Amino acid sequence: MAGRQRGVDKRRAILDAAAPIFGTQGYERASVDAIATAAGVSKPTIYSYFGGKENLFRESVADSAVEQNGDALRVLQTLDVSPERWQASLFEVGVKLVECQRSSCSMFLYRTIAAESARDPEIYRTVREKAGDPILDALTGRLAMLGNAGLLQVADPALAARQFFALINAQIPELTENGTRPAADDVVRRAVQAGVRTFLLAHGVPDPQPPASTSVSQAAHPLAS
Amino acid sequence: MAGRQRGVDKRRAILDAAAPIFGTQGYERASVDAIATAAGVSKPTIYSYFGGKENLFRESVADSAVEQNGDALRVLQTLDVSPERWQASLFEVGVKLVECQRSSCSMFLYRTIAAESARDPEIYRTVREKAGDPILDALTGRLAMLGNAGLLQVADPALAARQFFALINAQIPELTENGTRPAADDVVRRAVQAGVRTFLLAHGVPDPQPPASTSVSQAAHPLAS
Amino acid sequence: MAGRQRGVDKRRAILDAAAPIFGTQGYERASVDAIATAAGVSKPTIYSYFGGKENLFRESVADSAVEQNGDALRVLQTLDVSPERWQASLFEVGVKLVECQRSSCSMFLYRTIAAESARDPEIYRTVREKAGDPILDALTGRLAMLGNAGLLQVADPALAARQFFALINAQIPELTENGTRPAADDVVRRAVQAGVRTFLLAHGVPDPQPPASTSVSQAAHPLAS
Amino acid sequence: MAGRQRGVDKRRAILDAAAPIFGTQGYERASVDAIATAAGVSKPTIYSYFGGKENLFRESVADSAVEQNGDALRVLQTLDVSPERWQASLFEVGVKLVECQRSSCSMFLYRTIAAESARDPEIYRTVREKAGDPILDALTGRLAMLGNAGLLQVADPALAARQFFALINAQIPELTENGTRPAADDVVRRAVQAGVRTFLLAHGVPDPQPPASTSVSQAAHPLAS
DNA sequence: TATGAATGAGTATTCATTCAT
C-alpha cells in the first residue's frame, strides 16, 4: 500500500517537474538531471519509471494533453445554449478557452508539438487524440445545437469549430510574442472577442456585441499601440 | 573583387546549408559540423563568418524570413481588386499564400519560431519584423482598398488581415499532421477556400463561391474521410 | 530443516545461474540483476547470501573448480595401468580430459582465470588449489606407477604430468578458435592423440599408436585443411 | 608535415598508453578517460583517431600483436641450425621466446585473447594472423630444416612447432601465478629447458643437455619448493 | 583567409549496493 502509494507519488512528481522543463527548454536542452533534481528524485528513479528520456517526454506530453483536455472540456460545459444567453456565453467561453490555452501547461504543449513533431510525428497524433479532437468534438456538438435551434447558421459544425478556434487565437501570438511575454488580461479579452464577433458575423448574426461594456472596435487592433 | 565575391558565395552557401538543417533538426540537434559539411566549408570558416552557432541561427532565421517575405509579397501583388475579379482573386491568393507557407523554407520558420522563441525571444521579433509585419501590412492595404471600394465591409483592415490568415490556416495543421505528412493539393485547396468563404461571409458577402467548379461544402470537412 | 533446506536450494540456484553468466560475459559485463533473474531470486537475496558481486564471483569460481575437479578425477580413475592396456588407456584418458576441459563449465574457468587473475590474483590460487593441483597430483601418481612398473621412463612424474597436459592441449585453442567455435569431435580426438603420442615418444615408448584405427599422422595437422 | 607528424605521435602515444591499461584491467574496466590521461591527450582526440572504445581496443590488440610478432621473429632468426650448435641454440631460443612472451606487452595479449575472445571472436583471429601464425610458420621452417639435415626426427614440422611452444610454456603459468607474480629468471630458464629437453627426447635425441652447467633435473620441479 | 587538430564541458545511461517493508 505505502510502497505503491509512494510509487504513484514519485511518478506524478516526475511528470510535474518534467512538463515545464521540457516546455521551456525543449526536448534536447532539457536534461534528465535537471528534471530529476526538480522532482526531488534521483536519475535512476526516472529511468526505472519511464525507461528513458524519449519515453519520459512522450508520457509528459500525453499527461499535459489530458490535463489540457480536462480544463477545456470543463470550460465548454459552461456554454449556455439558451436563446437568451448563448451569445454572451460564447464570448465568455472564447475568452476562457484562450485563457486556459495560455496556461503554462498548454504553452508547453503548443511549443512542444511545433518543435518536436518533425522528429517524432507520433507526438502530434498523441496530442490530437488526447486533447485536440475531444475538445473540437465537444465544441462541434455545441455549435450543432445552436444551429439546430436556429440561433446560428452553421452548415458544417466541425468546420465551424475549427474556425472558431482559429479566430479566437488569431491575434494571440503577436500579443504575447509567442508566449514569451505576459499580456494584459483585458487586451487579450478584447482580441478574443474580436474573433468571436467575426465568427458570429460569418454565421448569420447581424451585429454581435460582447457582453461587457468595453467596445470591441477600440481594442481590436492592439498592435497599433 | 574576387575575395569579396568568394566571401559572399561562402556566406550564401553556409546560409543555404543551415536553413534546412536547422529546420528539420532544430537548433540543438543541428550540429555545426553537419552544416559545415553540407556547405562545403570547414567549421572555423563558419565561426569566422558568423561568430558562433547562436548567431548563425539568428541570421539563418532572418534570411529565411526575408525569402518567405518576398514569396508572399509576390503573391499578394497578384491580388486583383477590380469589381469583377476580386472575389475569385482572393480565393486564389489564399490558396497561394498557404502553398508558399507550406514550402520547406516556411515550415522551417514556423517550427523554429515555436520551438526556440522561448529560449531566445528575439527570434520572434526578428521574424515578425522581416516577414510577418510586411505581409500583414500588404494584405491590410489590399483589404482597405476593397473596403473603400464598397466591395467588402471591413471596419478594421488590420484585424481583418490577421483573421484572414487565421481562417485560411485553420485546418492546415491537422491536414498535414503539423507539416510532417504531405497532403493532396486539392484537399488543401478546399480547406483554404472554406476559410476564405467564411472570411467573406463575415464581411458582408452574402454567398461567396470559390472560382473552380469543385464544391466547397463537400470538401470542407476533410477529416471525416 | 525447511528453512535451511530452502536456503541451500537458493544458494545452489544462484551459483548455477552465476557460472554461465560470468563465464560468457566476464566479471564486469555480468550484472547482478541478470544473475538474480536467472536464478529466480531477487537482488538483495544474492547480497544476503554472498555479500557482494566480488565474493559471489569468487565462490562461483571455486564452485566451478570443484565440479571441474570431480569430473577430471573421475576420468583419471579410469586409467588402466596394466601392462596390456596402459597405452590405449592413456590415449583415451587424454581424449576424455580434453573433452571435460572443453565443457562449458571448464571454458568458463579457463577464460575467467586468464581474464580476472590480474585484477584478483587470489582467483588463480583458488582454482589451482581446488582443481589444478588435485588433478595434477592424481596424474602424477599414475605416471609414477607406470614408471615404477618400467612401462614409462619418467624421471620426474610431476613434471611429466604438466607436460602431458600441455601436449594434449597444444592444438586445442586454434582448433576451437579459443573456445568460440565448436570443433568436430574426431578432429579434436586426433589432435589430442598426437599430443599423447609425442608424450610417449619422449618417455621411452618407441612407436606409440592410438587405439582406434584412425591414423594419427594424417590428422595430426588439422589446420592444413 | 608537422601536423601529420604530430598526428602520428599522438596515435602512437594513445596506443602505447592503451595496451597496458587494457592488459591489466580488461576491456570493460579500462576507461577511455584513463587511457586519455595516460596518453596525455584528451578524450575526443581518442575518438577522432579511433572512433570508439571497441575499435581502439582492436587496434591496440593488433598493434601489440605485430610488436610481439617482431620480437619473436627476431629471436627465431638467431636459431643456429649448424650440426655443432643447433641443440644449444634451441635451448637458448626456447628461453628467449618465453622471455619475450613474458613481456608486459605479450601478457596483455595473452590475457586479452582469453578474456575477450568470447565477446569478440574476431580478436582471436586478428592475433593469430598478425602474431601467432607467422611465428609458428617461422619455427616450423626451422624445425623442417633440422629434420632435413637428419638432426631431428620430425615427421610433421607444423605439429612439432606447436608442441614445442606447448612444452616450453608448460610450467610458466604456475611459476608466475598466471603472470601476476614475477618469477626468478633462472627458475623460468630451467622450466623452459625442461620443456625443450622433453621435446628433443620425443624427436630422437637420446640425452639432450641444456647448454649451461645448471642441472635440469634439479630445477624441473620448482613447485615443490 | 581557411583549416586540420585538439579540447573542456556536458549528457544519457547503467550498475552495484542499500533501505523500508
Add this chain to the structure above:
DNA sequence: CATGAATGAATACTCATTCAT
C-alpha cells in the same frame, strides 16, 4: 528471511569552440 524501490558513482560519447599552421 525476502523484496521492491531508490540511489550515488561512474562511463562512453558528443559538440561548440579555439589554436597553430
